[in-house]
Amino acid sequence: MTALLEVEDLHVRIPTPAGELHAVRGISLSVRRGETLCIVGESGCGKSLTSLAIMGLLPREARRSAARLAFDGVDLAGGSRRTIAGLRGNRMAMIFQDPMTSLNPAFTIGDQLVETMLAHRQVGRAAAVDRAVHLLERVGIAAAAARLGQYPHQLSGGLRQRVMIAMALMCGPDLIIADEPTTALDVTIQAQILRLLRDLQAELGIAILLITHDLGVVARVADRIGVMYAGEMVEEGAVGEVFARPSHPYTRALLGCIPIPGRTPRRSPLGAIPGIVPSLVGAIRGCAFAGRCTQAHEACAGAIPVRSLGAGHRTRCTLAPGTFEAAAPTATLGAIGR
């Protein structure tokens, strides 16, 4: 089955006073209909720029190139502005970490929901208002009709994020790209929003590309996971497979940082990966993680192979499968998520 979203060899470069920042370095990924792909990685590894590049929403100074960038067969890299604007907010919707950056403080919730639909669909205002009320109820907002007349600042952070989800759903999208949608929320609201996204996906069959730095979020919602490091995808696969057999030393280190209930001693210091991420300005020779990797060896300074471990599980590492260091036990899916 062809993927709904196909990304091949995506690069994002941004000129800076220090030189060209090569923030996204040849990312390839695909999202099939109805599945959730989570992209995970430390702050600054290029997750947000990847999602903005897909949506065509990069900052003006950024340059994007890709061997293929397609949504349901439509070329997003070479397509006309009109075609892409017709897909965005319509069949491809985006949810950001901070709803206040995408909700206009000067307009009511109702106006913003309704306008989204009127911009893309041949429907009357009354039908759009009905859909807005229905969707606000569906995302768990009580007294939905009354909320339509409120402004964003009159809602709590959790309610604003529910409004953003309703807005993303207005035109019945096939794909939602959610960039850290729960990071700004407290844990209880975070769990509710994640459950809502999962329920909506099961009900409506929407594909979700979710960007997060939180492996707990991944464990709760992902079908597949892509692990990014310094602008590259270093490992990807089905979430159960990657959690059970993390194969890139960076993935293993990330999973090793999560406290495991019943196994991590109480009061032990929070885990961290020693070392720092290399600068993304200019070229990186060999493996970007080598400077922090406990198993780095000579070959890591050369070309890094992408190894297939079967069933769509791939890792970008010189170490042959089976030669991974016996690491500390890593968090399991059951322990941190489901």
Ligand SMILES: Nc1ncnc2c1ncn2[C@@H]1O[C@H](COP(=O)(O)OP(=O)(O)OP(=O)(O)O)[C@@H](O)[C@H]1O
């Ligand atoms: N407009 C910009 N100008 C210059 N550098 C930028 C710009 N936008 C992003 N960057 C840099 O590009 C790199 C990748 O940024 P990006 O926002 O994609 O990271 P991220 O993985 O989403 O991190 P976070 O989780 O902190 O949002 C970072 O080093 C960031 O500082």
